[in-house]
Amino acid sequence: IFWCMSKLLDGIQDNYTFAQPGIQRKVKALEELVSRIDEPEGFSHFHLYVCAAFLVQWRKEILEEKDFQGLMILLQNLPTMHWGNEEISVLLAEAYRLKYAFADAPNHYKR
Known part of the structure; x- marks a missing residue:
């Protein structure tokens, strides 16, 4: 279980570091997805x-x-x-x- 949890957290550790680059990337990806769904x-x-x-x-x-x-x-x-x-x-x-x-x-x- 430890290794599974460690692997899971490795994928999201950028969300919890200085300036939260992981979260910033996710927000940018979400913005692009929503703009494609809700096209002008x-x-x-x-x-x-x-x-x-x-x-x-x-x-x-x-x-x-x-x-x-x-x-x-x-x-x-x-x-x-x-x-x-x-x-x-x-x-x-x-x-x-x-x-x-x-x-x-x-x-x-x-x-």
């Missing part, structure tokens, strides 16, 4: 991934359209009229999945 762009940044998830959802129908006019009519009249919380939750979950899969990849817009 807010929904405008996440909106990109919602749109991508939406297009993937209707991929088959979109690809079957032959021209721009037909595509625009399809996109303006997708059968989402009866969507409820479950369908919207699935779409948003897919958008979050895409965001966390691609948001930090430096070339995620490139093929």
